Amino acid sequence: AQTVTQSQPEMSVQEAETVTLSCTYDTSENNYYLFWYKQPPSRQMILVIRQEAYKQQNATENRFSVNFQKAAKSFSLKISDSQLGDTAMYFCAFMTPPNFGNEKLTFGTGTRLTIIP
Amino acid sequence: NAGVTQTPKFQVLKTGQSMTLQCAQDMNHEYMSWYRQDPGMGLRLIHYSVGAGITDQGEVPNGYNVSRSTTEDFPLRLLSAAPSQTSVYFCASSYGRPNTEAFFGQGTRLTVV
Numbered sequence: 328a329q330t331v332t333q334s335q336p337e338m339s340v341q342e343a344e345t346v347t348l349s350c351t352y353d354t355s356e357n358n359y360y361l362f363w364y365k366q367p368p369s370r371q372m373i374l375v376i377r378q379e380a381y382k383q384q385n386a387t388e389n390r391f392s393v394n395f396q397k398a399a400k401s402f403s404l405k406i407s408d409s410q411l412g413d414t415a416m417y418f419c420a421f422m423t424p425p426n427f428g429n430e431k432l433t434f435g436t437g438t439r440l441t442i443i444p
Numbered sequence: 445n446a447g448v449t450q451t452p453k454f455q456v457l458k459t460g461q462s463m464t465l466q467c468a469q470d471m472n473h474e475y476m477s478w479y480r481q482d483p484g485m486g487l488r489l490i491h492y493s494v495g496a497g498i499t500d501q502g503e504v505p506n507g508y509n510v511s512r513s514t515t516e517d518f519p520l521r522l523l524s525a526a527p528s529q530t531s532v533y534f535c536a537s538s539y540g541r542p543n544t545e546a547f548f549g550q551g552t553r554l555t556v557v
Contacts (some may be wrong), residue, residue: 374546394509432489437486
């Protein structure tokens, strides 16, 4: 079974600074997908960024980027120029390639990020 | 676009009562799933479905039933509520293709007293 570990339960950073959230995972699969989801106080789950394991290049989405280290089974999220709206719980998630679809995501326990004005 | 709609948003049950959490999606997604979110434990998969008429168990299925009679709807039934089922429940849906996004509903906060 796959496991996802987020070792930082809480983090805080000043507005406009850069912050990195850590995620490690364990799997025997060679091909898989990794995700970061954001959950603001509204409770809505929002996809931030995704990475396909067979792609060498790290994914980026505007101020969000990942550092994917396949051999180390590490998948960290970097948020640049942090904004107050980035305050949320962040979940790292793992999915093996479907035989089917996205129905079986494995989540980490989350990191609560607070951006300080 | 409604996306994934869950009802109710909040519910309080007494131990032993039964109820159904509703989930509907209007995106013609084949795949739907239910998760529960508990403090310090992230989201855990309860049940999932890869199409109408097909369901399977996830990581924590005990005490819950599901059915998928239509593509749009995927209700979650609590047979006899227990305090351990106090949680926030999320329904999610996606297309049956790799590298597609899972869309989540707004969640249902359930308290069993």
